[in-house]
Amino acid sequence: MAQHNLSTVVTFEFFRTIGKKRFWAGTLAVPIIMAIVFGLLFASNSATDTAADAQKSAEFTISYTDASGLIPPEQAAVFGATTAASAEDGVAAVRSGRTDAFFDFPADPATNAVKVYGADQGLFENNKYSAVAQAMLTQAVNARIGSPELSALAGTDATIDMKTYHDGVESGGFNSAVPPLFFLVIFYGLIILLGGQMLSSTLEEKENRVTEMILTTLKPTTLISGKVLALFAIGLLQMVIFTSPVVIGYLFFREQINIPDLDLSALVFEPAPMITGFLILVGGFALFTNTLVAIGAVMPTVKEAGNYMAVMIALIFIPFYAVSLIFSNPQALIVQVFTYFPFSAPVTALLRNGLGSLGVVEAAIVIAILYIGAVLMFFLAVRLFQYGSISYASKVNIKTALSSGRRLPAATGTTAR
Amino acid sequence: MSEALVHIDQFRMDFGDRTVIRDLSFDVGRGETFGFLGSNGSGKTTTIRALLGIYQPTAGILHIDGRPFRPEDGGRLGYLPEERGLYKKEKVIDVMTYFGRLKGLDRNAAKTWSLEYLERVALADKAGAQLDKLSGGQQQKVQLGVTIMNDPELLILDEPTKGFDPVNRRLLMDIIDGQKAKGATVVMVTHQMEEVERLCDRVILLKNGTAEAYGTIDEVQNQFGGRIIRVKHSGPIPASPRYTVTVNETNYSELSIGDDADEADILRELVASGVAVRSFATTKISLEEIFIRVYGDQNRAGAETYEMAEA
Numbered sequence: 001m002a003q004h005n006l007s008t009v010v011t012f013e014f015f016r017t018i019g020k021k022r023f024w025a026g027t028l029a030v031p032i033i034m035a036i037v038f039g040l041l042f043a044s045n046s047a048t049d050t051a052a053d054a055q056k057s058a059e060f061t062i063s064y065t066d067a068s069g070l071i072p073p074e075q076a077a078v079f080g081a082t083t084a085a086s087a088e089d090g091v092a093a094v095r096s097g098r099t100d101a102f103f104d105f106p107a108d109p110a111t112n113a114v115k116v117y118g119a120d121q122g123l124f125e126n127n128k129y130s131a132v133a134q135a136m137l138t139q140a141v142n143a144r145i146g147s148p149e150l151s152a153l154a155g156t157d158a159t160i161d162m163k164t165y166h167d168g169v170e171s172g173g174f175n176s177a178v179p180p181l182f183f184l185v186i187f188y189g190l191i192i193l194l195g196g197q198m199l200s201s202t203l204e205e206k207e208n209r210v211t212e213m214i215l216t217t218l219k220p221t222t223l224i225s226g227k228v229l230a231l232f233a234i235g236l237l238q239m240v241i242f243t244s245p246v247v248i249g250y251l252f253f254r255e256q257i258n259i260p261d262l263d264l265s266a267l268v269f270e271p272a273p274m275i276t277g278f279l280i281l282v283g284g285f286a287l288f289t290n291t292l293v294a295i296g297a298v299m300p301t302v303k304e305a306g307n308y309m310a311v312m313i314a315l316i317f318i319p320f321y322a323v324s325l326i327f328s329n330p331q332a333l334i335v336q337v338f339t340y341f342p343f344s345a346p347v348t349a350l351l352r353n354g355l356g357s358l359g360v361v362e363a364a365i366v367i368a369i370l371y372i373g374a375v376l377m378f379f380l381a382v383r384l385f386q387y388g389s390i391s392y393a394s395k396v397n398i399k400t401a402l403s404s405g406r407r408l409p410a411a412t413g414t415t416a417r
Numbered sequence: 418m419s420e421a422l423v424h425i426d427q428f429r430m431d432f433g434d435r436t437v438i439r440d441l442s443f444d445v446g447r448g449e450t451f452g453f454l455g456s457n458g459s460g461k462t463t464t465i466r467a468l469l470g471i472y473q474p475t476a477g478i479l480h481i482d483g484r485p486f487r488p489e490d491g492g493r494l495g496y497l498p499e500e501r502g503l504y505k506k507e508k509v510i511d512v513m514t515y516f517g518r519l520k521g522l523d524r525n526a527a528k529t530w531s532l533e534y535l536e537r538v539a540l541a542d543k544a545g546a547q548l549d550k551l552s553g554g555q556q557q558k559v560q561l562g563v564t565i566m567n568d569p570e571l572l573i574l575d576e577p578t579k580g581f582d583p584v585n586r587r588l589l590m591d592i593i594d595g596q597k598a599k600g601a602t603v604v605m606v607t608h609q610m611e612e613v614e615r616l617c618d619r620v621i622l623l624k625n626g627t628a629e630a631y632g633t634i635d636e637v638q639n640q641f642g643g644r645i646i647r648v649k650h651s652g653p654i655p656a657s658p659r660y661t662v663t664v665n666e667t668n669y670s671e672l673s674i675g676d677d678a679d680e681a682d683i684l685r686e687l688v689a690s691g692v693a694v695r696s697f698a699t700t701k702i703s704l705e706e707i708f709i710r711v712y713g714d715q716n717r718a719g720a721e722t723y724e725m726a727e728a
Contacts, residue, residue, distance in 0.1 A: 008518040016507055209502030213563065216469050217491035217519040390471060 005218055009226025014233050017197070026193075027241050034245040038253070060100035062132065063090045067107040071140045079136055091117050103133045176268035181354035183277035187346055189242060190235045191288055191316055197234070198292035199305050201227045202385050207301065211389040220386045224378065228289050235285070276353050276363045283370030284346025288312065290377035291343075297384035315343040319351065330357040339366060342373040422447040422571060422602045423468065428477030430463055430626070437463055438626040441477070445619075450603040452613040454704075455623035456712040461606045462499050464623070465573055469496060481571060492521035495569035495596075499576050499606070501560050505549035509535070509559055512548060513566070520567040527566070534562040538588065554585050561589060568599055575606040590616070610705040620704070622711055629711050634704065639676055641707045644699055646672040646680060651693040659683050663710075668695075673702070 017023055062081035064071070073083065081103070084090035090102030094117045101119070106112035114137065118129040142151040202224070205211045214223060292312060299305035318338070325332045330339075330352055338348040339362065349366040352358035358366075423445035430438040438460045445451040455461045466472040468479045470486050479485065486494070503512050510531055517527025535541045538558045543551055548559065557580050565572065572593070578586045593616065597603060607613060613620060613634075620637055622629040630637045646660065647669075654662055654670045659678055664671035674683065680699050687694055 004521075005519055008515070012511075012515045012518075016504070016511065020506075204504070208505050209498075209500045210504060212466070212469075212471060212498035212500065213496065213503070213516070215471050215488065216486075216494055216496045217488055217516065219488050222488075386471075390466070 006222050006226050006229075009218070009223055010229045010233070013201070013227055013230035017230070017234055018237065027238050030242050031245040034249075038245065038249050042253070060128070062101045062103065063093060063099050064103040064105065064136075065090060066105040068105050068109055070109065070144070071105060071136055072143075075140055075143065076136060078139075079132060081136065087115075094119060101129045101132070103129075103136070105133075105137065109137060176270050176273070177354050177356065179267055179269050180273040180277040181350070183281040184347065184350040184354065186239060187281050187284055187350060188316065189239060190285055192313065193238055194231055194235050195288070195292060195309055195313060198231055198289050199296045199309050200302050201231070202293050202296040202381070202389065203299060203302055203305060205385075206297075206389045215386070215389075220382045224290075224293060224382050224385060227293065228286070228378075231289055232285070272360075273353050273356070276358070276367070277350060279367050280346055280349050280353065280363075280370065283367055283374055284350075286374035287342060287346070287370050287377060288316075290374055290381050294377055294381035294384050297381055297388045312343070316347050319344050319348040322348075323351075326351055326357075327355065330355075340369060342369055345369060420447050421445065422482055423451075423604065424478065424480040424483075425464070425468065426478040428464065428467065428479055429475045430460070430467055430472065431475040436475075436626065438467075441623070441626065441628060443621050443628065443631055445602060445604055447602055448597075448600055449618040450597060450605065450616050452617035452620035453604055453606045453623070454608075454610075454613065454620055454708065459623040460626040461623055462575060465498075465575060465604075465606065469494070469573070491519065492567055493570045495564040495566070495572040495601075497561060497564040497572075497574045497577055499579070501557075503548055503556070503560060503563065506547060508545055509540070509548055509551070510544040513559065513563055516563045517566050522567055530566060531562065534566075535559075538562070553580055554582060557581060558585065558588075561592060565592065565596055568596070569601060572596055572601050572603045573606075574603065576608070577605065578607065578609055578612065608708075610703065610708055614704055622707070624711055630707070637704070637707065638702050641673075641702055641710060643676050643702065644674050644678075645702050645706070646674060646683065647696075647698050647700065648672065648687070648692075648694060649696040650687070651695070652691055654687070654692060655690045657683075657686060659686065674699075 059080065062079060063084040064076060064081050065084050065087050066076075076083070084093065084102060087102075087104045090099075090104065093099040094102045097119065102117040104115040104117075106114065114133050116129045116133050118126060120126065121128075142148070145151050145154070205214055205223075292309070295308045295312075296305055299308070319326065322332070322334045322338060325335050326338075326348065329335065335348065335352075338344040339352065339358075345366050349358055349363070353363065421444035425444070426442045428438055428441040429436065441460075441464065453461050453464070463472060467474045468481065468486060470488070481490070481494075504515075507515075510528065513531035513534075514524060514527045517530060518524060520527075522530065532541070532544060535544050538561075540551075540555060540558060543555065548556060551559065561577070564574070574593070577589060577593070581589055590612070593603060593605075603616075605613070605617065617634065619631075619633050621631045622637070630640050632640070645663070648654070648671075649669055651668060654665060654672070656662075660672035660674045660683060662670055663673045672683070674680070680697075684694065684697055687697075
């Protein structure tokens with residue numbers, strides 16, 4: 001019967017949530033906004049290409065002076081540039097509209113700026129003057145170096161392939177840090193999107209005066225378990241919906257929307273951080289869910305419970321105040337506090353787990369804290385719901401609820417003397 | 418009384434330092450209709466909640482069918498609480514099916530039962546409507562349907578007619594009668610004394626957490642004087658050990674008499690003492706009069722306290 005009722009509660013809670021227009025409006029808003037952004041990106045990229053092509057083919061008259069002596073006249077002629085008698089003459093020609101642009105190359109372009117003067121064509125169109133001045137200088141320098149390879153090396157950063165070793169085994173580096181950090185993203189998504197629903201899930205019984213009907217057909221433990229499981233299922237559904245546009249965009253429209261070419265095959269899925277990340281995610285989600293459900297059980301209205309919701313949301317962002325220390329000095333006191341304080345632990349530990357600075361013992365302690373905390377919060381939520389949800393109009397006194405007599409086993413009756 | 422389905426013995430309930438129920442004991446027989454009466458705040462709802470495990474009693478035994486109530490037994494219970502409501506944002510049929518499932522019916526049976534019930538109470542066209550789109554009376558009907566789903570053995574109705582118009586009150590009473598005919602035991606918490614007199618086999622009157630009266634309606638009426646003589650007269654009614662004057666107006670009085678009193682003797686005594694009797698009739702004391710007699714003091718005390726506070 002209890003099993004049957006648990007599945008009944010999970011099914012009811014799940015389908016009544018996803019059966020609401022409000023749920024789909026909120027859930028689909030994210031992928032729709034992302035699709036719109038991707039569409040705009042696609043359109044913008046096309047427009048940018050067109051503008052760049054137009055800029056390349058754009059011709060305009062140029063005069064220049066070259067105190068450095070780097071630019072030979074024949075090379076300047078390729079750009080349609082002619083020498084000006086002096087900088088003053090060049091500027092005057094631009095001012096009077098006789099030429100479109102004048103470039104004043106200084107004696108030492110490495111330390112002094114090249115001065116560019118041009119007829120105003122608008123904020124973005126004006127960039128073509130500096131682009132051509134840069135191109136004239138670069139080509140002149142390349143010609144002097146005489147080697148395309150050396151020129152390329154001088155103009156760009158060298159590609160560096162780094163390998164690091166941990167206990168004699170090559171570590172995955174950045175590619176191994178990314179997968180465990182997905183759990184952090186999932187954690188944020190779930191709490192931010194589902195937090196309100198967690199909070200209102202037990203308030204609904206109270207606000208609708210359904211509590212007594214429910215408590216005479218269901219154990220509070222079954223009801224709360226059913227609600228938490230339904231929230232897990234709803235969270236999973238939302239995550240699938242939210243990530244779908246990214247996955248579709250990556251698989252089918254990567255070129256069009258300029259998604260960086262992330263080589264998924266290069267990602268390293270190391271078992272230990274992945275398992276640790278998963279356990280922290282589940283423990284953290286359970287702790288937050290049970291806590292919000294417990295808060296809902298003592299509050300008379302959603303409005304009053306909202307203040308506590310803000311506190312819970314703040315707790316998942318607080319670790320970012322110490323983010324630089326989390327990266328650079330994980331043993332710092334504040335990082336340690338955030339790692340072991342139950343409500344900041346999920347974010348801090350997931351971040352450290354991704355960065356590889358969460359030791360095995362530390363991970364075990366954090367996981368234990370989260371799971372024990374989640375279980376305690378679950379029983380607290382059940383207790384508060386059982387004794388608090390009857391207080392329809394007022395906030396429940398937690399002390400009173402906790403100090404109410406214990407339920408004795410059925411065999412001994414309800415006699416409590 | 419038949420074998421007890423509900424057994425309450427030496428029940429005490431404290432909220433902090435305040436004792437709201439003191440050593441309350443009573444039984445409800447299987448198949449009977451039991452009236453649970455009392456003024457507001459007398460402890461009726463507290464007793465029901467403790468019986469159903471919603472409150473933890475401070476002391477005492479509260480059993481249904483020989484053991485404390487557990488939610489697992491909810492399929493055999495129909496409970497209409499005083500503070501009532503359902504999931505207002507859900508469809509009528511979904512809520513009814515959900516509760517049917519919780520009471521042990523399978524989905525199809527719960528849905529079929531719900532549709533038949535809605536047809537019976539003229540709400541068939543509202544099956545797909547959201548609950549909060551229904552009127553208060555319509556919502557009450559749905560709530561009652563949820564209560565009697567699965568033909569419960571024990572129906573506990575806390576002020577069942579609250580919010581019902583006379584037509585729907587009649588319908589509600591018919592439904593309760595139907596459940597009684599099927600063998601249900603009914604515990605009714607109500608202030609509607611005519612309903613109690615019509616439906617209940619036995620009653621208990623609760624005042625300040627203790628039983629003021631308990632038994633069949635006849636027994637309770639006897640306990641409060643049993644019979645009343647209504648007299649229209651001229652001249653003052655003299656005091657007498659044969660009766661107690663409960664109402665004394667200019668030309669009308671009510672005399673409470675015991676079971677063994679002889680009305681003819683009393684009439685002779687009145688005439689002999691110079692009272693001009695114009696009419697003289699004997700009736701049983703009504704539950705409403707008993708209720709007023711028991712709780713009138715309470716209200717008067719409340720009113721006096723209020724007046725003192727005002728002064």
